[in-house]
Amino acid sequence: MVRVRYAPSPTGTLHIGGARTALFNFLFARHHQGTMVLRVEDTDQARLIPGSEAAMMEGLRSLGIVWDEGPDVGGAYGPYRQSERRDLYRRYLSQLEASGRAYRCYCTPAELEADRQRQRAQGLPPRYVGRCRSLTPADWAEREGLPYVLRLKVPSQGRTVVQDLIRGAVEFEHAVLDDFVLCKSDGTPVYNFAAAVDDYTMAISHVIRGEEHLSNTPKQILVSQALEFPLPAYAHVPMILAPDRSKLSKRHGATSVEEYRAQGILPEALVNYLLLLGWSPPEEREIMSLAEAIGWFDLARVQKTAAIYDLKKLEWMNGQYLRLLPIERVVDAVRPFLDARGIAVQAGPPLDQVVALTRERARTLVELAENLRFFYEPPQAYEAKGVAKYFEEPAVGERLERVAAALELLATWDHDALAQTFDRLAEELGLKRAQLIHPVRLAVTGRTVGPGLFELLAVLGPGETVHRVRRAAEAVLAGAVPIAD
């Protein structure tokens, strides 16, 4: 039975690195009909950020990553917050103490700091010097009441081998490890201890996590062995780096799932993009559904090398999804972006028709919202480049008047009728059709780029079209064309 976990620390928002790790866990679990556990690692209350846990869960859900057991949904191995598992940790801690595998250390932070200073000065690696290592329970009794931490008694000889599913056997000499802290003086367990206990007590079969944890793994193995726990399988997935190859941080722009959402990236696209960072499908096709990914997912195809995220490709992929997804899905997705811009769609043409015309010209929902704005708001000004190109030709004002007049008489308002009207008028005026089309697009949208004119006008409707063409004609004739930008 495959059981995996994603174990975030609620100290911020859901990071794309974390999201990718969660995604790999989720895909692995689903592929093997296993169970996905969400565990909140909140032992360090000082670092906890209120609302972070809920935000992370919301971020995961928005991407379609769901869990079978967790703080919100419960499960047979709860509780799922480390802060609620104190009693459990205490039990294993006293077991370790009783068996002599852990010992009390009374060294003060000042003493430890002094040790480190000295070691650094001597060019030695900073490790715990072992001052309290051979203290006996009798010595402990003497120090009754003094604060102490619990340290694991790491064997000084030998080595620990991590069998990693992605990297193979990785060896760590015990000589380079030190007697690390299991439990702080205030009684809170420390990560490497709590993680080992939880992975065992939650019956986790595969620990799939970021590469930054590889160096911690021997410590967790040592804890597990001291407690006589069987070991889970480990798989350390490569990290996601910022474009300058450094660790991802706020200064690299959008790094959280929430920020990408705000920039108009669809969750479907983000998840698909993240999937390709560190994993490759067995076929040369990159656009795929979560269901397909579940069928294909395999740790053997996970890369060893850290990946750098590429905004350009994410945006391209988002564009693909904008075109691929059912129109209703895109309409729903763009609505909040319209609202945020005060674009009132109730008064204008049906949004689905508008989106159908504009979505293939957008890469993000922000762009899409801006691109369709003119359907609901007449242009206040006209693009400078277009004015120079199309509104300054001789007799353009009259030409626009003619168009308005012809359109006004049109009985059927659809693409073909509009096309015929423009053809006929162009012939009458001795012009090329394009010489009518471009000024009219500018008159109606204020821009030089956009959907095909006849499709656009068909959706915009006769009233609004004629009105806008007239208005532009008047401005041109009056020599008072408002210029945008």
Next chain:
RNA sequence: GGCCCCAUAGUCUAGAGGCCUAGGACGCCGGACCCUCAUUCCGGAAACAGCGGUUCGAAUCCGCUUGGGGCUACCA
């Protein structure tokens, strides 16, 4: 500093000794199409970090060098 991981184009990657004159994707450049833009379609430039081995043969195996990353807390 010590320990650990990694190394194919600007970026994501395929590649598990001969199938590689190294394949795909984004981006970039050029072209076709078109009422503009976008889409789409064609075409192009662009990589096996370096040096030594092993082998009949190395992007693939080994070593060293270089480079990048991680860990080294009473953080996770």
